[in-house]
Amino acid sequence: MDWRNFEDERVYRAIAQGKRPAVAAALNLIDDRRPESRRDVEKLFAALDAYENPRRSHVVGVTGPPGTGKSSLASALAECWLGEGLRVGILAIDPSSPFSGGALLGDRLRMTRSDPDERLFIRSLSSRGEKGGLTPNAWLMSRVLLSGFDRVVIETVGVGQSEIDIAHVADSTCLVIQPGSGDTIQFLKAGIMEIPDILAVNKADLGQMARTTAEELRLALPEIRDENAWKIPVETVSAAHHKGIERLAAAVQAHFEWLDTGNRLEDRRRQAEARWGVKRLRERFGEYGLEKGGGEDGMRERWMATSGSPFEKLERFGETIEQSLK
């Protein structure tokens, strides 16, 4: 069976079933920069769109400053979901070396077992120079995993507070916080509240310090009067001691159910697609080109109002900008 033959119907069926070789081949394809591969990527996405996804699949971002235990927490969440019989796909992102472009990706270490679970798939990725905590292909890859897994976890690089991109790719974003780190509170006070949907104070084994931090966070969160709005929960957990993980998983689930009422989930995913598209256009045409095309916000809105596959749109929008640059 050639899993790289994207003419073959069976390849798509296997991806939708989360079969390892098929999913791996699809992710490799997305990484492939040769022009002939781009055509296959388009085929892949058109086909995946055509597959009715019966799963209530959910993309969960795990982000936070270095040393907070993101990897351990992502791993504990994955364990928890596997325990519920769900299939879990993970994208773990590490920084690339600014000198060589190479990278040391070591996150699997915390997640793998001697007999790998058929329902778990892990791909380690390098940031490849992209700022914002993700990797250029994170959104496309998360779409592939979404069709074959019940939960897709994206773990960001974790270089600091500039990692806001994850909130634009994931359905639900969990910000992991180290007890006693005053900077996180400053960060919340600064009003960048669109990032986390759930706050997890890790290392609850630190006892009082963790409880104090959780309390401070609750006080720092803006008061929400609207009954329909999402109220950010603050959970204390200990990934190392496997404590509080079920509660955190329940909070993530509650956010998903909240998203699932009305058009919220669909809106988020369309936003994510638009952000991906505009980002690619900026890479290609720069800030000036983007201005010519109607500015970032304007383009995003137009993108969402336009029908067609993301690749068709990318081409059409690109042509428009090219015209305006002539």
Add this chain to the structure above:
Amino acid sequence: MSASDKRPERDRPWLMRTYSGHTSAAASNELYRKNMEKGQTGLSVAFDLPTQTGYDADHPLAKGEVGKVGVPIAHIGDMDTLFKDIPLDRMNTSMTINATAPWLLALYVALAERRGVDPALLHGTTQNDIVKEYLSRGTYIFPPEPSMKLTVDTIAFAVKHLPKWNPINVCSYHLQEAGATPEQELAYALGAAQTVVDAVRDSGQITADELPKVFERISFFLNSGIRFVEEIGKVRAFSELWGHIGRKRYKIEDPAMTRFRYGVQVNSLGLTESQPENNVQRIVLEMLAVTLSKNARARAIQLPAWNEALGLPRAWDQQWALRMQQVLAYETDLLEYADILDGSPVIEAKVRDLKDRAVAELERVKLEGGMLKAVESGYVKRRLVQSQAERLRAIERGDVKVVGVNCFTESEPSLLAHGEGGDILKADPEAHARQVESLRVHRETRDAREVVAALDQLKLAAQNEENILPASIRAAHAGVTTGEWARVMRGVYGEYRAPTGVNVGARSSGDPAKIATLRQRVRETSEAIGRPLRMLVGKPGLDGHSNGAEQVAVKARDIGIEVVYEGIRLTPRQIAVAALEEGVHVIGLSVLSGSHLELTKDLVRELAETETQETPFVIGGIIPVEDETRLRELGVSEVFTPKDTELNEVMARVVDIVRRQHGLETLGGLT
């Protein structure tokens, strides 16, 4: 009356042991009984790697390792066989066991109970020193915090129920092998011991008046090298500093409680392969250093065999090592005198100097936040690596003389090394299959309900942070296995998978021009194959020596490759699945345990099963020339051995493998 009747009273000799264990409990028992007939007075049990790292013989990671470096012990039945016809209340048993120490001790206690022996009469030692496992030995399982908790449990339990047992042997032995100078040995071993005593004191498991007993139960395991005056100074300095710590830090007045008690294995790494007969005098001199001072004399000694550097020793070689001890203890007059070195100004000055420098290093460790923090931060490891490098350079320069190696190298043909080799201990190829079969029978014949109940209780005890020994002893009686015990513990405490020292900040060294060429090659290759060149680096099997794999991973990163670093203790299946999921172009494995043929066969099968057979793989390690051809036949693309010292050239060959796989022209060496 003859003169011999008036001989002065002699001190009792130290315990004489041989570190041994192999193949199976039955084979090891036979060896032990033979050794005791020869006058050995204590046992020193070597366990195999699966037992040390908490796996049963039928676990995929145990493949190729069962019965290899020691005896496999899976359950109370194996323990019973190991000590068949050996009275537990009269035997002094030392067990080199660390991460799974509480479990092996539980098996030993349960066996005593089953035989109607009062556990309070048990004599012996569990090594149980986790700090040095992170630094050099590599058989840790759990993260540092729960590991320390298990150590504390074992000590607290022993103090209450096993008054004659040494629940921990704080090791400076492995520190010396990792390069430590005498003052570093002193500082780090005493630092580790203090950390342990503090942890027991603060655990809430003992009362304040039990603290002296805790302190008294801490024993040490030392190395003894060839600079024997310095080593004499070292053991005396240990003795004085430990007494000082007992009095000052823990306010213990009774001198009997603050005595420095230690066992020794003399230096094995310093034994030479050339003119190996010279190792006999090395071993004897090293033994003298730890026996001459009556006030700081070793309590137990085990000597290596003269030909250990050549291969597995024969029974006769081990007997010779035992006879060295017996001649010193029974023929010479050493044990008739008080401390013969007391008052020697030279020795006193040496001791003072070592103590001063050790105290200074201990202060430095305190600045790092204590011994555990200094290990976690990598400070101690860096210091050891530095000392080791200096020592090796001194040998290369000839500043340190090694007879038969860098001086006096001409030799008559050796008559000893080529003698009759009839009973060389060979690894038994059937050992694994037999152990797996006996395990299956054991699982079928035990009371399954009792096993489940015992495991539940064990899990609960671990979760509730109770002392783990009582539940472990119950599990031992129920017939729980080593792998089952460790699985419950792994579930509760998690597994420590430190990036084993891969220093992400580290930059690899080498000719900048070569690195630039390699980066260019990686870039071009990535463009030609469409996506960034990715490589998986890891170690299959149980041996924990990861330096080689780490160096390759850092080097590959530095030339622009995306490296998926998988670390140690991987099954072939894990490697194949990781290679598939990660979409790597090449796999690099490091194998030092000697199981390369077996692991390669398994990996080839797993790659085929996961449909990843197209991914080429290379192996690096200590691989005999005759195996290289066989490995290539099995499908290995390249074999790297210690003679391939230039990592840049190694990487050039790895890049060429990927190029060949994708139909690109190969680019050859860098020079």
